[in-house]
Amino acid sequence: MKGYIEIDQELCKGCEICLSFCPKGVISLSDRWNASGYQPVVFNDNGGCTGCAVCAVVCPEVAIEVYRD
Amino acid sequence: MTKVLMNGNSAIGEAAIRAGCQCYFGYPITPQNELTEYMAANLSRRKGCSFIQAESEISAINMVYGASLVGARAMTSSSSPGISLKQEGISYLSACELPAVIVNMSRGGPGLGSISAAQSDYFQATRGGGHGDYRTIVLAPSSVQELADLTYKAFDLADKYSIPVIVLGDGMLGQMMEPVEFKHEAPKKLPIRSNALRGAKGRSSKIIKTFTSKPAELEEINWSLFRRYGIIKREETSYEAFLTEDAELIVVAFGIAARIARGAINTARTAGLKVGMLRPVTLWPFPTEIIKELAARTEQFLVFEMNMGQMIEDVQLALEGRGEIHFYGRPGGVIPTPSEIFRVISRLYYQKGLK
Amino acid sequence: MKKVYTRPNSLKRNPFHYCPGCGHSVIHRIITELIDEMNLQDRAIGIPPPGCSVFAYNYIDIDMAESAHGRGAAVATGMKRAFPEAVVFTYQGDGDLAAIGTAETIHAANRGENITAIFVNNAVYGMTGGQMAPTTLLEQITTTTPYGRDRRIEGCPIRMSEIVAMVEGAAYVERVAVNSPASIRKAKKAIGKALQVQIDNLGFSLVEILSPCPTNWKMSPLEAWKWIDKEMTRQFPLGIIKDITGNKDAG
16 A cells, blocks of 8 residues: 655644654654744655554644545 | 512512523522522423522532523522622623623621621622623612512623623512512523524634733723723613602612611601602612712712621712712621611701701 | 545644644544534534633634633533533543532533533643642652652542542543554544433533643653653553443444
């Protein structure tokens, strides 16, 4: 199963919960700062994402949308 | 319309039901329990209506707040110590501009006090007894008939101005039995306030809140409340002027004190003393204008209250230094007799050399 | 590819003011998912408390009215008695429901009021800066227990759900957490069940949610989410505490 996520960079508060629960390790902390002063996380589209949506389930900011085949 | 013999507390209950009261939430406290029990017997079984003996007076006023939010005519009652507990809830009702009727059958205080009639909750009632700047309409009946009439009116006033209304009675009025006539029938359909919180069907969701993180927003809310209070002052001030046209001495009294004073004044008139009475019926808004008018003709004012002197401040403010103001008060739940007040009146009358 | 996860319809688009990793954000989201799924937007009325979540109405798109501190269960009682068609829920913190609101909560449950209490337990008073809550753990450091909560002075943390479950009018009481994908899914199911218990007129329902407060616990979001499992669940065990419906599908 192939999946894909979109992370809203301005809603993300860099809490890093998503990346700690992601079973495929496709989320990492970015090296920039958003307008609210948080360091958001980014999606690494290396084909590993299965669209399991665990990241979206745990994201407090509802910053992640998930797509799946 | 037939007259029925009823005690004051029960008359309040019957009037509330006839006004379309849907919810009564209360708590036992002497001397108003006949009202709570009347609602238990007569409101609880009416279709769509709710009676709850709540776990506290605090809970009861918050249930009233909830019922009023969804558009119901809601009422609570208590006596002085319990009314103290309700102050936070009344502040919230005022902040949200919600109608509600709160009945205080006041008793002696402070503290647990006495169970006898007193008038020492005047400040609490008329100055917005909870926190923040607000006012509630305060009605002061003086007979069982007036308890019924003003309770009925309280619901209409509350809805008309989106404001809590306090019916300020006392332990004696509540216990008195007098013939009373109910001039209205209970409505066939319970009135539900439009614009209430009833679920966001066919419209966007509505928020009722009292908190803001922007002081400027709260400032405007305060101004807006007081603009409404200005309208109420103009339109709803009510009083009775009893034998004031030729009076050399005017007694100012409300509620049960006015009832006692009336007997004293009748005796005084028989004895040739030209005494009258100004009886405020709305304590808020206070009938300032009529007092100013009376002060143009009459110099001596005797304020008689069953407390240590509360309404007297409003009379002083109204007089603005004109005339001479005297005070006779008995606190703690002691109930003076008409002959006692007659002695006070006549002593003052002669002392001042009035004709 | 098709979208399999998106913002619930009844969750407003306002960015949350809550701290990174805060449980309120997650709980608001699962509530709004349920409002969408159970078609409650037209008839739900929510009662947020004083506290961090006083602004819940900025996020949950239903009719909402503030309550004074602790009085939510009484306000909900008045609403539901006057307007039984509404689905009324309170959203209360640990101080709101288990300190100042103890009487209102227990008695609303005792009367079997058909209302739902959502009880967010983060073992601390958040909005006011991290003071002790009734549910603060022994030895936990807060701004009013700077030497750690001491049983001799402050007593022990209170298990409010177990107390409420003892009154007969309580129909459904469950304790859940929002600190992992599995627990969040369970929490959502529990809240959904609680709302259904109300709709079915079965009595008072309460869902206690162990919720992270990274800021006042002085932890990172991930540490806070883990602390719930490590420490809180020992004092506040998860699971169904009371369920008169007999259905085993929630929790």
